[in-house]
Amino acid sequence: MTGSMNRRDVLKTAAAGTAVSLLPMPALAQNSGARVVVVGGGFSGATCARMLKRLDPRISVTLVEANQTFTACPFSNEVVAGLRDIKEQQFDYKKVADDKITMAFEPATAVDPQSRMVTLGSGARLPYDRLVLAPGVDLRWDSVPGYTEAAAERMPHAWKAGEQTLLLRRQLEAMPDGGLVIITAPANPYRCPPGPYERASLIAYYLKTKKPKSKLIILDAKDAFSKQRLFQNAWKELYPDIIEWVSLSSGGKVSAVDAATMTVETDFTKHKPAVANIVPPQKAGRIAELAGVADRTGWCPIDPVTFESTLQPNIHVVGDACIAGAMPKSGFAANAQAKVCAAALARLVGGQKPDDPRLINTCYSVIAPGYGITVAAVYRPTNGQLVEVQGSAGTSAVDAPKAMREQEAKLADGWFKTITGEMFG
Amino acid sequence: MISKRTAVWLVGLWLPFGGAMAADAPPGASSCSGCHPLSQSVDTPVARLIGRNPADIVTAMQAFRSGQRSGTIMDRIAKGFTDDETKAIADWYGAQK
Numbered sequence: 001m002t003g004s005m006n007r008r009d010v011l012k013t014a015a016a017g018t019a020v021s022l023l024p025m026p027a028l029a030q031n032s033g034a035r036v037v038v039v040g041g042g043f044s045g046a047t048c049a050r051m052l053k054r055l056d057p058r059i060s061v062t063l064v065e066a067n068q069t070f071t072a073c074p075f076s077n078e079v080v081a082g083l084r085d086i087k088e089q090q091f092d093y094k095k096v097a098d099d100k101i102t103m104a105f106e107p108a109t110a111v112d113p114q115s116r117m118v119t120l121g122s123g124a125r126l127p128y129d130r131l132v133l134a135p136g137v138d139l140r141w142d143s144v145p146g147y148t149e150a151a152a153e154r155m156p157h158a159w160k161a162g163e164q165t166l167l168l169r170r171q172l173e174a175m176p177d178g179g180l181v182i183i184t185a186p187a188n189p190y191r192c193p194p195g196p197y198e199r200a201s202l203i204a205y206y207l208k209t210k211k212p213k214s215k216l217i218i219l220d221a222k223d224a225f226s227k228q229r230l231f232q233n234a235w236k237e238l239y240p241d242i243i244e245w246v247s248l249s250s251g252g253k254v255s256a257v258d259a260a261t262m263t264v265e266t267d268f269t270k271h272k273p274a275v276a277n278i279v280p281p282q283k284a285g286r287i288a289e290l291a292g293v294a295d296r297t298g299w300c301p302i303d304p305v306t307f308e309s310t311l312q313p314n315i316h317v318v319g320d321a322c323i324a325g326a327m328p329k330s331g332f333a334a335n336a337q338a339k340v341c342a343a344a345l346a347r348l349v350g351g352q353k354p355d356d357p358r359l360i361n362t363c364y365s366v367i368a369p370g371y372g373i374t375v376a377a378v379y380r381p382t383n384g385q386l387v388e389v390q391g392s393a394g395t396s397a398v399d400a401p402k403a404m405r406e407q408e409a410k411l412a413d414g415w416f417k418t419i420t421g422e423m424f425g
Numbered sequence: 426m427i428s429k430r431t432a433v434w435l436v437g438l439w440l441p442f443g444g445a446m447a448a449d450a451p452p453g454a455s456s457c458s459g460c461h462p463l464s465q466s467v468d469t470p471v472a473r474l475i476g477r478n479p480a481d482i483v484t485a486m487q488a489f490r491s492g493q494r495s496g497t498i499m500d501r502i503a504k505g506f507t508d509d510e511t512k513a514i515a516d517w518y519g520a521q522k
Contacts, residue, residue: 051455332459339455358453358510362460362498376498378453378505392505396497408497411460414469418462425464 033058034349037118037128039108039287041065041093043072044319044334044341045134046423049101051342059349062126063096064118066107070424073192074331075366075416076161080168081202082210083369089161091424111291113312130345131315133293133300134338135285136160137191137329140298143281144184144254151259155276158199159191171275172206178213179274182264184254185220186281189299191320191329193226194375196279198365201231204239205368217273218245219266220252226328227365227375227395234367254278284321291315299323304381306344306354307337316341325386326393327379333361335419356381358389364412372408451513453506463521475521482515483508 033056038049041063049063070091078084097103104126110119111131118126139157141148147155158168172181181203185196200218207214216239224247225231235243246252251268257278264271264278283289283298293300293309300317301310304325309315318341319334327333336359344354362376377393379386396408461474474482488494489503496503506514 335459336456339458343450343455355449355452358456358506360453360456360459360502360505362502374498376501378502389505392501394501404497410470411497414471415460418467418469418471419459421462421464421467422458425466 033060034129035060035062035127036130036132036345036349037062037064037126038132038134039064039118040134040136040285040319041067041070041096042134042136042319042334043331043419043423044338045132046070046093046096047335048132048134048318048338048342048345050096050099050423051339052345053099053101055342055346056350057100059346060102061100062102062104063093064104064106064108064120064126065093066105066121068092068105071161071165072331072416072420073159073161073195074364076158076165077195077199077202078366079161079165080158080172080199081206082169082173083202083205086161086166089165091420093424095424108287109290111287111315113292113315116314129314130349131291132341132345133285133288133291133315133317133321134319134334135287135321137282137320138285140281140283143186144278145256146259147257147278147280148259151257152278154259154262155257155264155278157278157280159195159279159282168275168277172203175211175214175274177211179211179215180271181207181214181216181275181277182271182273183216183218183277183279184264185218185222185225185279187221189329190279190282192363193328193330194231194363194365196220197225197227197231198367199277200243200245201234201239201365201367204235204242207242208239214242216243217271218243218252219254219264219271220245220247221254222252223247223249226363227373229398230373230395231365231367233398234371234373238368238371282320284317288317288321293317294321295323297323304384304386305356306348307341308344316345325379326377326388327359327361327386328363328375330361330363331419332363332415333359335422336360359386362415364408364415366409366412367405370409371405372410372412373405374408374412451510451517453510454514454517457514457518461518474518477515477519479512479515479519482518483512486511486515 038045053061072089079086106121156164156168158164251266256265284294288294300322302322307316318337320329340357347354359379373396375395378389460471486503489496489499
């Protein structure tokens with residue numbers, strides 16, 4: 001694989017600051033297979049890159065990712081609640097590189113769909129035959145008045161795991177007993193639909209055990225949410241005096257925030273929380289917009305068989321950024337989509353027709369240590385959309401015994417190990 | 426007759442990562458590996474399917490689907506696959522090492 005080594009050296013040189021306008025063609029010519037560039041090394045991108053290389057080692061695969069360390073969002077709510085170390089969320093790309101995938105640790109700054117070229121932060125340019133965009137989400141800073149990047153330093157979103165997760169944890173730890181915590185939840189669609197409610201549950205667990213006079217209010221821009229009955233039953237059972245959920249029709253939509261005065265406003269009232277966790281509306285990561293694959297909604301329409309963009313040929317979009325019909329924006333879904341996309345890519349570059357796929361989503365939420373719940377479904381393409389296979393969709397039983405909740409919490413842990421093993425192990 | 430799929434499996438088994446996924450997985454199988462690992466080294470309480478007798482997997486799926494066997498999520502997932510789809514996935518998992 002001298003070709004890929006040359007290419008890696010080129011990228012290293014580029015990262016070191018040397019101007020490289022274009023990769024030398026001779027280096028590429030040594031790779032007999034197709035050139036696939038994957039942008040984004042998370043649940044969908046890392047999975048897609050590895051799976052594609054496994055399906056056809058002749059394909060030259062480059063994974064573009066700005067960070068050397070990946071911090072996973074699933075289970076980061078346990079970090080917020082002081083139940084887990086953030087190191088358990090963090091992974092590197094050594095094993096990915098061992099698969100002979102070329103790593104480019106820099107941001108992608110532009111895509112030219114016509115000349116099939118990705119430009120990186122260093123100025124290096126990567127030609128592709130097929131491009132996979134897996135950029136995850138960007139936060140819409142404009143959507144909650146007053147909620148800016150600077151405001152997020154006082155009022156963390158913690159919706160991208162890492163420093164923000166730790167900031168929210170530190171704020172909870174510093175809060176005196178009797179303080180008010182506010183979590184705001186956006187309208188659909190957004191990353192991890194049950195996430196705000198899992199977070200509320202685990203923060204309530206922290207408050208109950210460490211600061212029992214405190215309260216938590218969820219201000220919601222919706223009237224219904226994922227696994228709602230299971231969450232609300234559990235709150236009644238475990239956190240009756242702590243969690244209050246304010247739905248959209250009860251005035252839950254946030255109209256403005258002010259980080260300087262720590263004020264969270266709705267049309268009806270002003271709150272002065274000790275800790276404010278603002279989860280703002282989102283859109284596909286910026287590179288999707290730059291590549292012309294995001295539509296007016298800010299998300300990316302795709303073909304459900306290949307995950308190829310319906311707006312730009314030869315560009316595929318997987319994970320949270322894509323519009324995957326009935327599939328939610330979850331880590332499990334992103335991983336499942338990535339594997340279907342990789343299988344389709346392997347077929348497409350080999351001149352074959354991709355199979356009609358089936359995809360699964362399983363999404364665990366942990367309400368307290370030893371108390372897990374799920375929602376799951378199987379999906380198939382129907383009339384250009386991914387729809388639930390009849391009878392397959394649903395949550396854990398509302399009246400499940402305690403042993404079942406314990407088992408679901410254990411399986412959640414197993415899922416995380418398996419899926420991160422597939423990505424980084 | 427040696428099917429195309431069998432031939433692809435045989436090639437897949439030579440690959441260093443155990444051949445998992447290298448074979449053309451039948452529809453749905455690649456999603457299963459989100460929980461049922463394709464590697465022996467993952468420590469998880471989830472049932473291991475690689476190398477399992479396909480008939481056992483099919484029987485379990487039928488029991489989940491009919492409600493004879495209670496599961497956590499498999500009661501729902503099993504309803505998303507037909508008998509033929511289930512069998513293809515079971516055969517594929519059984520062939521993984």
